[in-house]
Amino acid sequence: MAQAHRTTSHVRLLAAGSLAALMLGLAAPAMAQDAQAQAEESTPESAREIVVTAQFREQRLQDTPLSITAVDATLLASRNQTDLSQIAQQAPNVTLNAMGGAYGSSLGASIRGIGQFDFNPAYEPGVGMYVDDVYYATLTGGIFDLLDLERVEVLRGPQGTLTGRNAIGGAIKLFSKKPTDENSGMVEAVYGSRNRVDIRGSANFILAQDLYARISGVYKRQNGYVDQIDYGCANPGNPQGISARPGSGQDCVIDKLGEKGYAGLRGSVRYNPGDNFDLVIIGDYTHEERTNAAEVISLINPARITNAYACGRFCTYANFYAPPGGFVSQGYEMPNRLKFDGYGFSANMTVGLSDSINIQSITAYRNYRQKWGTDDDFTPDLAIAGQGYNDLKFWFFSEELRVNAKLGDMIDLTVGGFYSDQRSVYFTRQDIRYIAPGLNFQFLGNDPVNADSKAVFGTVIARPMDGLTLTGGLRYTKESKDYTFVRKNFDGVTKSIYLGALDGVKAVYSGDKVDWRLSADYRFSPEVLAYVTVGTGFKGGGVTARPFDAAQALNGSFDPETVTAYEAGLKTDLFDRRLRINIAGFINDYNDIQLPLISCASLGSNAPCGARQNAGNGRIKGFELEMQASPIEGLDIDASLSHLTGNYKNIDPRVGNAILLTDPIVTPNWKYSFGIQYRADLGSAGSITPRFDFAHTGKTSAGRIAAGQPIEFFNAYDIGNARLTWRNEAEDLSISFEVQNVFNEYYTPFRFASVYAFTGTAYSQVGRPREWAVTVQKRF
Template sequence: MPEQRKNPSAWLLAGVAVFATPGAAGAQEAADDASGDIIVTAQRQEQKLQDVPVSVTAFGSDQLRTGTIETMADIATRTPGLSVSAVDPTNTNFAMRGIGSPPGISQNAGGDPSVVVFVDGVYAGRGGTPDLDALDLERIEVLRGPQGTLFGKNAIGGLVQFVSRKPSADNSFFFEGTYGNYDKVGVVARGNMALTDKLFLSAGLSHKQRNGYEFNETTGHDVNDQNLTTGRVALRFVPTDTLDIILRADISHQDQKGNPRHNNCDASFQGGVHCVGINPDPRVVNAYTDGLIKRTIKGYSAEINLDLPFGTLTSLTALREVDFEFETAFFSNPVNPPTQIESTDFGEENSSQFSQELRLAFEAFDGRLSGQTGVYYLKENIDRIQGQIQQFPTPAISGVGLYPQSVNARSFALFGQVDYEIIPSLTATVGARMTWERKSGRFAGFKIDDGPGLPPPLGSVVGYDVTGAKSWKAFTPRFALNWKASDDILLYASVARGYKSGGFQGLSGTAAGASTPYDPEFAWGYEIGAKTDWFDRKLRLNVAAFQTDYSDLQISQLVPLCCVVVSNAAKARIRGAEVEFAVRPAQGLQIDGSYAYLDAKFTEYSIPGQAYTGNRLPRSPKNKFNVGGQYEAPIGDLTAKFRVDYSWVDDAYFEASNIPQQLWPSHDNLDARLSIAGPDEQWELSVWGKNLTDELVPTYVTYFGPFRQILTPYAPPRTYGVTLAFKI
């Protein structure tokens, strides 16, 4: 085991020493401008990455391709402070520096995520993340820490921005075909063309399919497969030098089998009836149904940028619609095949979201004062039906429970932020956002077709049909100071407040629980950092140290034989440090990576019968690091490139109880890619592999203590394939 794993404090001390030198901030290289810096919009304006006084990791289009980055899990392995788990392939749960919404909150109609996703500036609250390939991405940005001023909607833990290329006057066409194990087939086609000298069009189409990663012994089918098609189109009209209009539309459709859980019985309870007949192979399940996942996401937006004598006015209008249907064999046990004990989750959701933002960017006093101000409105309508089926060998104790939910949510905000150059190279930032929100809804829970002896959890459900409504408001300021010590050194310090709105429990065991909202959560984040380049930009090194104090933190807890209960943990404190680096020691060679240390604990948290004060926050590994190497060399008229990425993540827990059965064990990941490209990269042939060590990694764990059941879905096994791409 590397010494850094044995003594993680050595990494932290090294990072502090770098900062004291002074040190710097590094980020992995990506598509960049002429000076070698990727351009980001982490503060809603275009800036070089090294000039942004915010903890942000950016991935340009070249890096996404070279690293075979296809999912948010791939992004997480390369980003300090970011963890990604998933209850199923379409319900991705983020945790940033220890803060994230567990499935008990994010999967019901009345809850919101703590780490949010923006697609071309549009808040994507529900439906999961988009397919990266079809978007024709220019970059992905990951911002860590509370972002409550410029990105106000629930970005209390951080946010992820997907930024696509704008249509332009450059005519181009790109095609990519992939084949891999598990009969993986992928096709991507993208194009851009100038219709006139003022009107430009771009479009893209992606299709991915493969066989399942697991085998269902009961049905004889592969499960956890993939069948996803995504299309997008963008039209840009630039009638004058001062007016720029972009219309965008995209649609994704997914239709595949489900992701039944593997039942790992508690070692102390192997003789129990719930453990009989289970295949110990984690890639084999015993479910009476394969389940299903069907999802359609539609997005439409209109972005207008108008240059005025005193600044630039931006209008962003968007509509997003999501239709989602699922059926998941949550627990299956072949007691006496074909008779089984079954527990199945099912449901469907239809949601629509309308948002409107007006934003003015301005400058004054010969550029010494710059800033942004604006107004934001969001309207969400969510209709969800979720249910559970319990089936036992005796029909008299079988049944079905249903939980219909309908939620209307409104959010309105005024915001602004200004940067003022106090003296040359020393800039102060002051910003604030005032948010008003309201949620109202109708919530029901009842049993149907239930036998007289129906056991918990459905046996404890008392029928109800209730309504609830609640309004909240929040003031979230930000204060920062940054000093450009030299062209290659930026030092900064910031204080920011974050906010996440309250909500309602969609899966409640009682009427009172369904109609009573849980409170918003708030956070104060404190951070110091440095971003630096050394040795004629051959070494880039970035470091940040932070503390975040949370109050009323929203936590979901599984109450045995009842339900999932959402409550507000009183307080939590998070401290940590992050280091990112990139070094180019020789022509064509680059080594990059990051390290994160995280100490995230509840300082006050107890529920009836249980005290969690001092426990670690869910999905908060104490140590995490990744390192990558890339070498590029010419071979005649051709270019060969080899990239390898290794990451390691420390132990964490999926739940606040911190019990061993809820452990997220330490794990590593090894990816590699070898490519050869023709002149000007007009074509490229690559072979690649992901999770080459075939690590078995749970993406979530649900533990039912009374029955000693540990129910687990897993991340993909070793995958590999070949990709051919060409462009004109």
Template sequence: MSMSGKAVRVLLAASISVAALAATQVQAQEADVEASSGLEAIVVTARKRVENLQDVSASISALGATDLAKRFDSDVRDFANSSPNVLIDDTQQGPGGVAAIYIRGIGVADVEKSVDPAVGVVIDDIYLGQSSGSLLKAIDVDRVEVLRGPQGTVFGRNATGGVINLARSRPTQELTGKVRGSYSSFETYDLQGVVSFGLAENVALKVSGAYNSTDGYIFNRTQNQPGQKSDFRAIGAQLLLTPTEALEVSVSYDRQLTRQDPGQLQAITKPTDLFCVLGYCSPAPGVPISGDRYVSVGNAPVDKSARFELDMAIGKVKYDLGGDFDLQYIFGYLKTNESINQDFDSTPETLYHTDRPARWRQITNEVRLSMGGTGPLTFVLGGYHWDSRYTINLKNYIGFAGAPLLTSAQDVTQTTKSYAAFFEGDYRITDKLKLTLGGRYTHDKKTTIVNDGSIFIYGTLAEANPVAVIAPSPAAGLIVMANPVGADWSKFTPKVSLSYNWTDDVMTYGLWSRGYRAGGFNGRPATLSAATTPYNPETLDNFELGFKSQFLDNRVRLNGALYLMKYSDMQQDLDVPAPGTSTGRENRTINASEAELKGFELDLTAQITENFTLSGNVGYLDAKYKNFVGDIYSTGNPVDATFLKIRRAPRWTWDLRAAYEREVGPGTLMLNAELHHIGGHEITFLNNPNLRNGAQNMLDASISYKIDNTMISVFGKNMLDENGWTIGYDVQNVWSYAAPRPPQAFGVAITQSF
């Protein structure tokens, strides 16, 4: 076993031993036992029903309102630590935060909206269908659930890896609220607040808002100024009406605007890359051409010209039918509008820039009939409708194609319509034995239309007075489509589990579930064949054995699972050469035949004493391709590619958190620390050694003092100053680019509750 593996084993054993020893000592001290009531129950809605975490026969980690109040999370990335085998990063490839979310080695790290997510991000029951904007800010988040493994039954397609399920607080009749302001490294100012109050006897309103401004952690040496500045503004409101005891209606609206500098990527080259021939060579393997991961030399403007706008509306109606039956309707609307001119070459010249205005719109409708109660049968039955459309008007600025400057353009519009019916129910065969059966039938239809614009060739680097113009035509090797093409797919995704309660506090289960990610069309093609030929759906079968347990008077909670996941037609996105086309490149999604992922996970929380809580998790993952033969080098000759390692699949991840509270003077002193480990892993499809991440250890900590409803905090993030890559991308034989992890940062915050 590796040193990381030994460390994890020792760490876990020590944690359990300390918990057991401390609990034994506490049992011997009657006063302490009476003063503590054990761990509070965690309520989750992972199956679209309200349940205790310990009763759900699936791998779930969760953070409740109490835990979240003690953290200083910025966005969804900070929630990753709460669960084993989870990686979440910002790819820096677009405005608004483009998420790369991986669970158990399954995910997507591409900016194109044609590439469906493999991990679903859900907020207040609404699934976000694109990676852009999925790094949701930690504003008014009341509960975080990380569901590991395919969630095809109740969450549907595009949740093969799992789901990040976020829930916000509900409006209250009483006047309640919270405001937090903070200042931290890199001139970062953050202000967020939420307030709820009653408008009438059966009407409550919640209003939230946030503002964040930062200079960012990248310095642009070419422009001689900070190169990652951004401003974020958000406002939201939710109205809750309860006209009768049986009827509940809620309507919410959120508006967000981000203005930021384009992402400051780092060029990394090998001696054989074209950029190195042009004079931009990495000084050493894995080192950017600037010589420093936090120094950029790109020549694009750093003037907050990139924009990301988000509008989201959610409507819900819930009616209590009586007899343990509830009927619920959920409507969701999400629209985003973004623009960015990004320097992908990351050199002082215009070698490869893109202008990428894009628009996205999704509408969802969901109806659920739920049966709860204490009888032997409980279930949820529902129907789901999805309708989305996106358009991108891409323009490329190419300075390495022969002439001083060449521009090309491409317009892509894709639509998706999806219909689904689903069921999941529990039947208690005995008081201890429970059978769960579920299934979802999904039908997807997608269309695409792609048209290239004219190619302009200029005699200088200025975009003026072209010396040649190539009009779009098939003869010129450009894509011309008069009408969209379409394809459709249907899939049934079942689930079966059997659980047994050995005692009130110990449950074991066996689970088989299937996930499904729809097929689709390439969103950045360079040839007509790549534009019109769909790639196939992927399916994933998950076999899992797990347990849930609480012991020592509910002072210790230990959950775990063994899993084996088998992939069929695994989708992988990569950049490949496309000779004779306007850019010479294209983005292509291929089906990587088969893959196998297996491992185990443990999740521990222990109340050592009334004042001290220790928690943590550990995940082990062995991910390998099986029978993978593909044209990965775009030579026209498929090769055996099983030698490749699956990206973003570290063998070990673990996390250890400690929280201590004690009454000191007129208030409460709170100490929190968290150490998070990510094992070494690949971040590029072709396993570029210059973009490989070694093992990383991130330490966060905070000290807070609370008097009544006022809390003053000092906090640090990534205090060990790890600088691993969060994104790496190969443009084969030309160059590669990457972005580093946010560095060490410190801050102070004041929180006022009422």
């Protein structure tokens, strides 16, 4: 059955990829080569000008008084970055991590040490995610493929007045290519390690005068790299008495964790009759179906279980089988894979009322559903079985209205409003038998979660004298959320034996917040801009996601956590724009931090505590440097360096010894990267470009394995990627060979240790080992 299931999913993904390829094939008779892309590819990185819209209007990156890492399509291609999580390798003080099996397909994100990694809809993200100026409200489904993008903007530091709530750490904004007045296209095919197959392409059409369309598609498939092994098959006659599972095969491999299985389509239509009107309508669809994340047991308490369950660096004995017990009359298999289907629509309309005033409307709708299973203990031991099945449904609507005005030559003004409404239904079947012998903690949840947000905002940019620009921003946000807990026995009708007091309880949060920002920048010369800024941001409040009784749910709501950030920076373009250096230093006062409690007595509960409250204050300091250089024709170098440190000022006693004042708020302290490439002209034979990228991530906190234990760290790691690209003379055909993780570094960026006290195990994600790929791209 497992093999049949995998085959079906592969066929569906292949069908989606084939549909994309067919549609792109129909667009192949494109009339003209993409001249702009050719020009960008031959322009030195430091001289290539990127225009950003971080302050609601188009500005040169070097004129914007914010810390922004802006990566355009050309640099994304040269680094071979194809999904959002890869951006963090070169972005200073940015952590983006595709989360593990317990969290499904979700993206944990933090910037300057502030973010969120728990997918549960009771909590809010700490980094604002935007696609074509539309807010993406959850971590789930956030591992975007970088399909047909114009650029990525990573805004570091709180963006409370610019992007609003949940941008306390910063914001990441993806901008896809708009339809233009040309017929052009591109198709790309990749083959690589572990039967990697990627197909992607795009096509641009002129439909009629002033009416254009663009379509793009992607299909990605690759085998996993962690063997899920049948323990009984691999260890016959084992002392635990675990027998082989039927259908394991001679090699005892049940499956491969860490697969890729992704397909997506995006289509857009643009009507642009002139400077005073522009309308872009976008629709997209994503299907992801693959095995769970590549994870292995990384810690075992031998006093509880045998070390024999630790399989190795790239294998696991994880068993997603639940035997009879409690409400389970016969054994069953949890899925070891996930399935995600999502789609969305947006309409972005700009109307020019005059040469100095325009109105912009951004309307969007998004819907997705994700299903996945987990093995909490990650062992084959049926005596400590702990499995979970999850089914998360989500929809989201938003409307944003902006008025941009130019008041003479000295003042630019933006005022606007924002509204969003989102609904989730989180169904889960939890089968937990590891707490104590005979205590079968089993329940069904089917929790509806409603949330909405309203905001009004304004930004003023004034130029009182030549070279000096002053910016002020203000935003008021009102938000609310309610979470209704459904806790049934496995029959779906009677109240849960252990959590029945929660059944039907509604937890409610509501609040409002004012954010502000002031900045001043001065251009000393065409080459040098200095700026200072102070501003605020917040991560939304919420409710306790996993309470153990009604008191924790009803009294466990918490307020936003906040940041007041002070920053100074310098942006330079030197030596006729052949050297670009941007430097920023900052101090963040980080308050009302949302932390888990050890004791819930203050909430009126004596049950095991699952609540989170505003329970700490601290300060984070750091600096960042980014550099791009083109010292000679054809040679491009980019680099980044960042340092981050943070300390708690106080922690609520209710947190206990789970977090101490001496613990770091943020890690890693150090990150740095560099990339170098040289384009050698071969005349009529085209050109050849070797490139090498290197990224270092310092040691990162793994937290405590249990309260009172010493804090632990993941080791620092270094990732090197190499790529060699040949292009023909017309630059409409290229062939590349790449090796990622050249040094075959073994690293574990994240671990799940929530149940270590009961199971004696913790398991960790394993980074992708060294792999190679060949890419062929053709432009039309």
